[in-house]
Amino acid sequence: MSNKKKTTLKDIANILEISTAAVSKALQDDSRISSKTKEAVKKVAKDLNYQPNHLASALRKGKSNLVGVIVPRTNSNFFSSVVQNMEEVLNKAGYNIIITQSNESYKKECDSIDTLLFTQVDGIIASMANETTDLDYYEKIKSRGIPLILFDRGENDLNVDYIGIDDYASSHMIVEHLVEQGCKRIAHIGGYQRTRIFNNRIRGYKDAIEKHGLPLDSELLLESSLTQEDGRIKMEQLLALKTRPDAVYIAGDYAALGALQVLKENAIDVPNEIALVGFGNEPFTAMVSPPITSIEQHSAEIGRLAAQTFLEHVSSPDIKQSLNKKILDAELIVRDSSNKKAFLN
Amino acid sequence: MSNKKKTTLKDIANILEISTAAVSKALQDDSRISSKTKEAVKKVAKDLNYQPNHLASALRKGKSNLVGVIVPRTNSNFFSSVVQNMEEVLNKAGYNIIITQSNESYKKECDSIDTLLFTQVDGIIASMANETTDLDYYEKIKSRGIPLILFDRGENDLNVDYIGIDDYASSHMIVEHLVEQGCKRIAHIGGYQRTRIFNNRIRGYKDAIEKHGLPLDSELLLESSLTQEDGRIKMEQLLALKTRPDAVYIAGDYAALGALQVLKENAIDVPNEIALVGFGNEPFTAMVSPPITSIEQHSAEIGRLAAQTFLEHVSSPDIKQSLNKKILDAELIVRDSSNKKAFLN
DNA sequence: TATATTTGTTTAATCGATTAAGCAAAGATA
DNA sequence: TATCTTTGCTTAATCGATTAAACAAATATA
Missing domain, CATH: 3.40.50.2300 (Response regulator)
Incomplete structure (x- = not known):
């Protein structure tokens, strides 16, 4: 019963007998598209339950709108709360997050980093595993040129943004x-x-x-x-x-x-x-x-700040990976x- | 300092003066590529620190090798343990997971589903939020034709695979x-x-x-x-x-x-x-x-079984979404x- | 020697969305 | 009326990897 093939821009274009370019622009409310066409496109898109293919647009735009998060574990209230608040801020800015856990293992952490880079995330926010002393994998993130923000478990030598308490x-x-x-x-x-x-x-x-x-x-x-x-x-x-x-x-x-x-x-x-x-x-x-x-x-605050720091990075890409520490007072x-x-x- | 532009198949192809197709096949150990070429390609790939672009290959293959996981929250030992074991099984089969939390909220759960579908995951393994009574969003997953497996918090009416205790x-x-x-x-x-x-x-x-x-x-x-x-x-x-x-x-x-x-x-x-x-x-x-x-x-067992159930689905796509319940004994x-x-x- | 098969590679199309560039028609300006 | 702008759309290239199809060269078969 299931309508296997997903609707694409092409389908909409065919129905309306216009180009896919026009459809794409209509959906983006481009000023050069007439409101008549926009309405028609949106209606058909809705009728066909059109969902843009994220892979295609991310590939084309070179931006996945995904942020990778690495935590030692999720079953601690601290990390869970950090992540939750981070997610809230990032969602509002149009980003979605991918959570991975290192379970305090260096190997698992490296795997997580690979997974995230592989998924073409636009940035990584991480708290390091207890075991981690070798920073090669984190250097790898930096060398890829994507923002890296550490929280709680950070490392001075990496020289990246850090959020934590005093x-x-x-x-x-x-x-x-x-x-x-x-x-x-x-x-x-x-x-x-x-x-x-x-x-x-x-x-x-x-x-x-x-x-x-x-x-x-x-x-x-x-x-x-x-x-x-x-x-x-x-x-x-x-x-x-x-x-x-x-x-x-x-x-x-x-x-x-x-x-x-x-x-x-x-x-x-x-x-x-x-x-x-x-x-x-x-x-x-x-x-x-x-x-x-x-x-x-203050896990909630740490989560929010980490997310904001990431957003600052992407909004002004000229800002170099710099040691920008935000230290909160503990209670x-x-x-x-x-x-x-x-x-x- | 960072080498911004990532290495692509094309870069390797140019250096060796062969086609990208040959490079792609060499990296996949295609039988039609000479071992001489394979070695050369692999060497250059390594030297240039080549990492395949997942978006491109997923787009082309129509398969992301990502599995979405939705849990009510991650800071419970039960869910955290389920996820950890699920991940282990899926990683071995070449899949990576994306964890999202619904925080027991119906709205958040719907958002999670949208995010995951948007990310083009190959399947979704979920435990429903307390609030959820409307199953439309889950039906949406089914109608997209991707495997859906529920655990712990399931719902008979959805008629999908379920893992839980008695x-x-x-x-x-x-x-x-x-x-x-x-x-x-x-x-x-x-x-x-x-x-x-x-x-x-x-x-x-x-x-x-x-x-x-x-x-x-x-x-x-x-x-x-x-x-x-x-x-x-x-x-x-x-x-x-x-x-x-x-x-x-x-x-x-x-x-x-x-x-x-x-x-x-x-x-x-x-x-x-x-x-x-x-x-x-x-x-x-x-x-x-x-x-x-x-x-x-038996959270570990539930996690493993849920993962295995997903893998069964993708390995034999003809198996319809069916009510395949696996009920474990509790202790x-x-x-x-x-x-x-x-x-x- | 002529034909068939295997080997190793290239060409070109494709996945779906985006976007620079182009172009025709309508409207504005002189 | 002639020229310039604006509007609204199309064409075609692009992102990077994959793969069907084509093809040349080498090898095997008759």
């Missing part, structure tokens, strides 16, 4: 908050040092600790993949120390969750015995007990896992 | 489990009746309740959007009843979470006073306290929220 300052906020709570031995389970954002958090942690004259003990600073499981492992390590910390700041919410589970299993009073702070403000931080203090990264959401005062009242 | 039987498993726990007044916060899967869960609930000779009280059966917030609201309604239920089965984990929060706020003993069961086995069900009993839907994951026995020991 990780260094966020660490300061967290340490300051914990100090206010009376904590004196603050541990940090950080991400990979090689990743820019995690490195900034580590630097922020160290500087803030020193600033407050607290001990900067190397056994209190651990490097982690920040998965839930690794959060468990690293927390167990901290509990095994001769002198346990009285606060733990963890650079990711999932790892913080694993850590919290270990604390509960060990019947440790959170926050009074050990206070806990995560990072990312994933919804579950508010759901577990005790709810976990965390950092809100500390204090919850019971670090709020000793709430328990004193 | 919702009716799942409800039976849940009710049976609660009866075993000694529950006698089991409530159900279900999804929208109009949605096939939720309707099946409701039917399963009713039938199982009757089978065990329990009261099928209308005030114990509520219809919900199954958001976390609505879970709270509906649980409050149940608590306000003259005779409270001693078990609540909720057709979605997010709503179950909201309900659990209300129960905890009201200092109700879960599971002894009221037992709780969710649906979907989202990771947080294991994380909260008490952990929530839930149904595992009940019993956790503390409904496990009274664990507390007796």
Whole structure:
């Protein structure tokens, strides 16, 4: 039953006995086409349910109106929210997006880049996988001359636009908050040092600790993949120390969750015995007990800004790929896992 | 610095002073091209970093090798896992996927369908938005003659391939489990009746309740959007009843979470006073306290099967869009929220 | 030797939309 | 009336890859 063959400009042209050029222009409301013809064309187009062939027009125009998005994973609220807001802005500007996930794998990320370039996207907005250290594939995007915008997980060396929060300052906020709570031995389970954002958090942690004259003990600073499981492992390590910390700041919410589970299993009073702070403000931080203090990264804003940055690039193609950083302020959401005062009242 | 203009077949042809046709065939290992020419072509292609223009080849071949995927949202573990496994299977078969999210909105879903058709995808794999009742847009996909496969949220009337779990039987498993726990007044916060899967869960609930000779009280059966917030609201309604239920089965984990929060706020003993069961086995069900009993839907398997079903369609185009249902068995994951026995020991 | 087959390649059409250039007819200007 | 503009459309080239058809040269077959 299905009308297999799609309607093309030619079909419309044949019916009206005019050229395909006229039809094309009529549909684009070209000023050189009479309104009579335009109406006729539009009517027939509607009747035949004409849908332009995107491949043909993209090929001809050298522009696909597609933007590729690479995220480490979609099942995190942060990335999902970034993407959603990005999409909203881009849709309004006539762009559609293609989402791909790297699953934190370097290989998968390279494949994603290939797929997107292959699909002839007009630009790529990406957040890098944890594993990624080799930037060749990103250089490939740059060398193709299409806009590349990074967010959250970026990389200075690439020298491209970047949107993210101030990780260094966020660490300061967290340490300051914990100090206010009376904590004196603050541990940090950080991400990979090689990743820019995690490195900034580590630097922020160290500087803030020193600033407050607290001990900067190397056994209190651990490097982690920040998965839930690794959060468990690293927390167990901290509990095994001769002198346990009285606060733990963890650079990711999932790892913080694993850590919290270990604390509960060990019947440790959170926050009074050990206070806990995560990072990312994933919804579950508010759901577990005790709810976990965390950092809100303004995902919606990051998504919108990334999209706008892309649009700026395409609207003025002369702008070179330049290091144009947009750094947002983060927000500390204090919850019971670090709020000793709430328990004193 | 960037080498703006991409290498085309023509560039290679010019260098080797052969026709583009020869180049094209050489790259495809056509048997009629001498191995000498093939080698030369491949060498030059590599040197010039040739990347075929997908738009051109898709236009010519009438096949984009792209599969569109529509999910209500990506930030649920279920959908994210489905998509990931789907992608794996499709990638191996030379297909790439384009993910779009409907955010449970009918309008957004229609836009997604338009985007995907516009991008000339070779097929669409979708799970319908909660809001969707009008099937016109899905009929549009069918009428275009491209394969459509639904999973999880499907619709009988569309008469297309469907992959999902046995919702009716799942409800039976849940009710049976609660009866075993000694529950006698089991409530159900279900999804929208109009949605096939939720309707099946409701039917399963009713039938199982009757089978065990329990009261099928209308005030114990509520219809919900199954958001976390609505879970709270509906649980409050149940608590306000003259005779409270001693078990609540909720057709979605997010709503179950909201309900659990209300129960905890009201200092109700879960599971002894009221037992709780969710649906979907989202990771947080294991994380909260008490952990929530839930149904595992085998997302990985669903993803793989959906992909395979698509591949079957394209490999034998004569197969009409037919009602080919693949129903998987679900699995009940019993956790503390409904496990009274664990507390007796 | 004459004919058939295989091999290796080129020519040219094609996918569908876009657009520069061309051109005829109508209208405006002098 | 003669010339210039504007209007409204057509022609034809183009984007880049693919492929049917054609063809020459080499090889096989009779």
